[in-house]
Amino acid sequence: MGQMLIVDPARCTGCRSCETACSTFREGESSLYKCRVKVVRFPEELFFYPVVCQQCETPLCAVPCPTNALQKDSQTGLVELIKDRCVGCKMCVTACPFGAITLVDGHPIKCDLCAGEPACTRLCEPGAITLGDDEGMGLTQRLLLAGKVREAYLAK
Amino acid sequence: MKHLVITGNGGAALNALRAIRSVSRSHNITLISGEDCPAYSPVLTTHYLCGTISYRKMFICNRDFYRSHGVKTILGDGAVAVEPDRQRVVLAGGQAVPYDELLVATGSSVTVPPIPGAGECLTLWSAADARRIKGVSQNASTVAVVGAGLIGLQIVDALWRRKKKMIVIEMQDRVLPRVMDAAGAAIMQERLEGAGVQLRLGQQVWEVAQRGGGKGLRLSSGETVEADVVVFATGVRPNTGLLEGSGVALSPGVTVDEGGRTSAEHIYAAGDVAQGTHPITGRTQVNATWTNAVEGGWVAGLNMAGGSGFSRWRPARVNILSPLGLPVASLGEVDSPESGYDELVRRNGSTYRKLVFHRHRLVGAVLVGEVEAAGILSHLMDRETLSPVVEARLRQRSPFHAANGPWEPLQQEVV
Structure with a gap:
């Protein structure tokens, strides 16, 4: 069992605090580019979705990596990027189906859950991004969905 | 228990090996390669050229890898012929290796156009090539690259970062032909010119002549370009030599289905040497990319080991690079x-x-x-x-x- 970021789009306001938190705490500068989490925004519909690394069980990003720089840690469940091995060939970017790998000056960065205390979750005021167990993910999603149905039901 | 033979030692070969071992520990595997070194990735050669990684780091596995996967290796004695009816592979040294299932993953090699003097110029493909270019370009101030495709521009990027004056000659009227559309290529061109890279587009090289310590390239426009070092990056062709005359269908790569099977029984092919069919256009094409090799190798490996795998049509060519940032x-x-x-x-x-x-x-x-x-x-x-x-x-x-x-x-x- 590992941990992962759990996203509730219903709570996301599109404020992008998570992006600045990630870049500030991890890259040392407040930037909307140098962040591992990225908020996809649909402003017309007021819908926002923070895209995060799913810490896949079979990480597709690791498949084409010629230097084995991306590895799934069986202990922590994290898909880890080993910086010393990475040469910046960018093939992981073409392989990740979630677009969760960001390029900074030609080199990839990816979410490692900040050693268990993700900066993005701390700064997310509405609680749209939280840290949870991947095995509890199904339950969490069920609760989120049930909550929405309940709201709609009560509003009738 | 079968005897599986892999010819080649690149992305497709290694991944086939992993795929076979993922389903079976019992098959005997022999890996044959003409190059006497552990596998390296051609993706990494330009990174070595530009100095971001060491020579050693180009190699993506060491000899322990083969041992731990239970593979017998024959390195430095490449396969030169396949005899499908006798189910055996003949090596350059004369030895014949029998197989139950064979994977041809011999990759591709660089082609140089038949121009006077081109034969003595450098190319970039293998780890040895990269070392040669790095050595020769050490004291050069001007480097001419013929061909502005993927490899050409990666060489330009690597040597430009090492402060060389770069001249690029391309036959087509845009950079990255076949990789980029016209508008994308125009943006790239702007970036190259902005960085001081000289471009000669829509021009062919007619002759490369020795000029003192350097070389002079006579172009179709009549101009002569001078450079200390000339590198040809004019394309690659599949290494199908070992299948010539074997009866296995070639066109020019080895024709394969989505499971990596060739026209001959018990023979598979994957990577740069293989040629798959495009599901929409119906055309077959060679796809010399690392991703294709890794994926094709995995699929062929599974099928060889008695499992079942098939290749999704991976958009054929997936290329990503960032020349000059x-x-x-x-x-x-x-x-x-x-x-x-x-x-x-x-x-x-x-x-x-x-x-x-x-x-x-x-x-x-x-x-x-x-x-x-x-x-x-x-x-x-x-x-x-x-x-x-x-x-x-x-x-x-x-x-x-x-x-x-x-x-x-x-x-x-x-x-």
């Missing part, structure tokens, strides 16, 4: 080949994006400036039909574009 990605078809296709184009300064559709399927994309959506798009391209919701999203606006201002209004170009 401008990231560009090219997926599948970058220009509509014929009618029945339509294209969406968006531009925003030096950020450019193009999607190519065939009816309800995404068949190609060009991304310049921001490439993070490449993975999402390449996976969408695997789907024969996009879901109406996804397709509408893609066509309306760029939903994956996270960190920038709004796009300019959509232009739709129906070809």
Whole structure:
């Protein structure tokens, strides 16, 4: 069992605090580019979705990596990027189906859950991004969905 | 228990090996390669050239890897012929190796056009080539690169970073022909020229002559370009030599189905040497990319070991690079080949994006400036039909574009 970021789009306001938190705490500068989490925004519909690394069980990003720089840690469940091995060939970017790998000056960065205390979750005021167990993910999603149905039901 | 033979020692060969071992420990495996060194990745040669990694780091596995996978290796004695009816491979040294299943993963090699003097010029493909170019260019001030394709521009990038004056000669009228469409190539061209790289587009080299310590290249325009070192990056061709005369269908790569099987029984092929069929156009094409090798190798390996694997049509060519710091990605078809296709184009300064559709399927994309959506798009391209919701999203606006201002209004170009 590992941990992962759990996203509730219903709570996301599109404020992008998570992006600045990630870049500030991890890259040392407040930037909307140098962040591992990225908020996809649909402003017309007021819908926002923070895209995060799913810490896949079979990480597709690791498949084409010629230097084995991306590895799934069986202990922590994290898909880890080993910086010393990475040469910046960018093939992981073409392989990740979630677009969760960001390029900074030609080199990839990816979410490692900040050693268990993700900066993005701390700064997310509405609680749209939280840290949870991947095995509890199904339950969490069920609760989120049930909550929405309940709201709609009560509003009738 | 079968005896599986792999000829080649690159991305396809290694991944076939991993695939076989993922389903079976009992098969005997022999790996044959003409190069006497552990596997290296051609992807890494330009990184070595530019000095970001050491020579040793180009090698992606050591000899322990073969041992731990239980593989017998024959390195430095390449396969020169295959005899399908006798089920054996003949090596350069004369030895014959029998097989139950054979994987041809011999890759490709660089071709140099038949121009006087071109034969003595450098090319970049193997680890040894990279070392040679690095040595020779050490004291050079001007380097001419013939060919502005993927390899050409990666060489330009590597040597430009080492402060060499670069001259690029390309036969087509744009850089990255076949990889980029015209608009994407124009942005790349601007970046190259802005960085001081001299371009000679739409020109052929007619002759390379020795000039004192350097070389003089006579171009079709009549101009003569002088350079200390000349590198040819004019394309690659599949290494099918060992299958000549064997009866296995070649065209010019080894024709394979989606399971990596060739026309002959018990013979598979994967990687740069293999030629698959495009599901939409029906054309077959060679696809000399690392991703294709890794994936084709895995599929062929599974089938050889008695499992079942088939290749999704990975947009064939998926390429990503960032010459001179401008990231560009090219997926599948970058220009509509014929009618029945339509294209969406968006531009925003030096950020450019193009999607190519065939009816309800995404068949190609060009991304310049921001490439993070490449993975999402390449996976969408695997789907024969996009879901109406996804397709509408893609066509309306760029939903994956996270960190920038709004796009300019959509232009739709129906070809």
